[in-house]
Amino acid sequence: MNATLTISTWNINSVRLRQDLLPLLVNDAKPDIICLQETKVPDPLFPADLGERLGLPHVLHRGMKGYNGVAVFSRLKLSPVEDTPDWCLKSDCRHLAAYVETGKVPILLHNFYVPAGGDIPDRDANPKYGHKLDFIAEARAHFAEAPPSRSILVGDLNIAPLENDVWSHKQLLDVVSHTPPETEGLNAWRAQGFVDAVRHFVPPDRKLYTWWSYRNRDWRASDRGRRLDHVWVSQDLESALQSYTIHKDARDWPRGSDHVPVTVTLKI
Template sequence: MSLRIASWNINSIRARPHLIQQLVADHDIDILCLQETKCEDNAFPRAAMEALGFRHFNLAGQRMHHGVAILSKLPLEPVYRYDWQANGEARHIAVRLPSGVVLHNVYVPAGGDIPDRALNPKFGQKLDFLSRMTDWSGALGESSIILGDFNIAPHPEDVWNHKALLDVVSHTPVEVEALTNLRESHNWVDLGRRFVPVPERLYTWWSYRASDWQASNRGRRLDHVWASPDIASTATALHTLVPARSWERPSDHVPLVAEFDL
């Protein structure tokens, strides 16, 4: 089966349903994985999404903060939700695809502004989240796709200025090491860099603070799609939809669209 799976930190689904409408108009999406939906499940705009062709919903919502969702045009089997922080934050949801492959949608904590767990508990929370994910990943015994907003840009070419961002949360060496440990724990294949190898630059996020994001182009690759090594060859494409950063009332992230033959 050929599947087109999109991942997008939408930064509030209720504020930006028009972005989903434009995405679907431009691309034939079978499954849409959203992060930072910022609404409880009973407030999710189902009717608007159903009008776009999505009939099946797997939601892990949270009012005003966090929240992940998987919308699909085909039936999917709910699998489980993990709370890697044991604090009730809605940051993970998983479903089983018709092929049996499990699809994980994850929203990793941003980690605050100071890259020091002693001075910034949010940074420690992020590292602990990744450590628990790594323990889970190392014991994973089923073919899987994991995607979402990982809030880490691992390669020097994943940020606009490697040296300038070494002390900035999302690109610090300790975060890069944590993400590398996670990837290596299951030998995940980073599809972003499979289709766009380094040293080519690749970004998925641009700050709202820039008056002209295109002119400054101070981007970071915070969003990822990884596949288990046994199914990585079924991925036929991964598109980073950079123009979406200029759509009306945009998210600061752009969508990724991965194509699989599963």
């Protein structure tokens, strides 16, 4: 019997506010690893016993007050990668990397929270948009240094890269998260040795979303979503992919995030 690894990624939009929802994800996905983004908590205030309560006792987190922040909870032992880049020299807690001890060759796991980029798709008028493009460019250059192997990259990458990753490609071309500079940059980053794990199962002509705005009163009826949350695997792991789930019902969890979790299972 082949061993498997199940990993869930979720922009939780405050781990302290929504930590009671994590057992719902554990029950739904039975994950070996949960990666969170936008934890919004400095490290000294991170819920110390949360990993034990989830049955995922190996925990890494990198956070700051009020915004950003990433965390990893794992059933398997984690060995942190200490020398990750200081992206855009901002020290803003957007990336964690760790080796996952699988009993075989470890898997290198990256958990990213890419900048949202503000509202105006113009570098000069909106420095946040420029920061986002610079972040993607730096990440692309970093991963170009060596082809990834036995690697998984997950997170809220804050870009819907394909036409059917948004409810209307034509109407969102000038909306931050789907502008050509963003989508071209993200697709180029992924193409440097990674495979889009969810699109491995779902053809690109099918609509697929992981985020629905809080502004939509009836988000299911309008279904104006975007696929901002991603799981990539290195090309050597593509044949190991087993299944995926987008936990759409999580959008209706009490005080839920505007993002929903994404889960992928692969052989290890």
